Amino acid sequence: MSSKEINTNYQRVKNNLPDDVQLVAVSKTHPAEKIMEVYSLGQRIFGENKVQELREKQPLLPKDIQWHLIGHLQTNKVKYIADFIDTIQSVDSAKLLEEIDRQAAKHNRKIKILLQVKIAEEESKFGLEIHEAKELFTDWLNGNYPNIQIQGLMGMATFTENKDQVMKEFTFLKQIFDKMCLQKPLKILSMGMSDDYPLAITCGANSVRIGSAIFGQRQYDL
Numbered sequence: 001m002s003s004k005e006i007n008t009n010y011q012r013v014k015n016n017l018p019d020d021v022q023l024v025a026v027s028k029t030h031p032a033e034k035i036m037e038v039y040s041l042g043q044r045i046f047g048e049n050k051v052q053e054l055r056e057k058q059p060l061l062p063k064d065i066q067w068h069l070i071g072h073l074q075t076n077k078v079k080y081i082a083d084f085i086d087t088i089q090s091v092d093s094a095k096l097l098e099e100i101d102r103q104a105a106k107h108n109r110k111i112k113i114l115l116q117v118k119i120a121e122e123e124s125k126f127g128l129e130i131h132e133a134k135e136l137f138t139d140w141l142n143g144n145y146p147n148i149q150i151q152g153l154m155g156m157a158t159f160t161e162n163k164d165q166v167m168k169e170f171t172f173l174k175q176i177f178d179k180m181c182l183q184k185p186l187k188i189l190s191m192g193m194s195d196d197y198p199l200a201i202t203c204g205a206n207s208v209r210i211g212s213a214i215f216g217q218r219q220y221d222l
Contacts, residue, residue, distance in 0.1 A: 001216035006034065006038060007041060010041050010214050013213055021206050022188070024046070024208065026048075026215075028049040028211060030215045032061055035065075036061065044066055045086075047067075047070040047089070048069060051073070054085075067087075069085055069090060072092070078100050078103045082107055082111065083109075087112040087113065091113045091114065091128075098145070100145075101145040101146070105146075111148050114150075114152050114188060116128060117154070117173055119156070119170075127155070137183065141183060151188045152177065152190065153176065163196075163199060166196055170200050170205070171204075174205075191205035193210060
């Protein structure tokens with residue numbers, strides 16, 4: 001995809017977003033030079049799915065980029081990104097949370113995280129059950145995991161053409177988010193991708209993860 005097309009796509013997405021909605025530009029499978037094109041338009045938050053790809057790109061790009069890890073994260077790979085990652089959106093187990101806390105302490109920093117809640121009906125989707133998310137949040141409020149900051153929740157809807165199904169799942173996560181905010185206000189509700197982000201925003205998302213609507217289809221398969 002040409003620079004002009006990326007510019008047009010990016011401006012279209014930005015124009016569709018309310019001012020209070022965070023854009024995470026999902027750059028997975030796209031090379032550093034394409035990321036720089038979007039960076040030059042003012043974008044500073046980029047999302048990657050895989051640790052190895054993120055580690056390869058991060059040294060090549062400006063240090064003020066806020067990197068978000070949005071894909072499934074194995075505990076044994078946290079150490080590779082703990083010194084620079086801004087936010088891990090895909091925390092789906094207590095074991096992973098413990099490891100992030102441990103690695104953050106090694107680097108004397110606090111890592112922002114989102115608890116990924118399972119809202120889709122598909123078996124392939126990762127995520128915490130609602131009671132698990134609430135338990136981890138309560139544990140954190142009680143002083144556990146001092147080297148992380150729980151910023152909010154993330155969810156992925158079922159991959160389906162049925163908009164009613166998607167809306168039901170997004171609305172459900174917004175309800176969980178609102179209930180948890182009664183304990184302590186949270187900042188981020190991350191829902192919606194290129195195909196469904198307008199619907200996610202109407203359901204209460206204030207952060208969206210958009211890749212193909214900006215960069216076009218994947219450059220290569222990983």
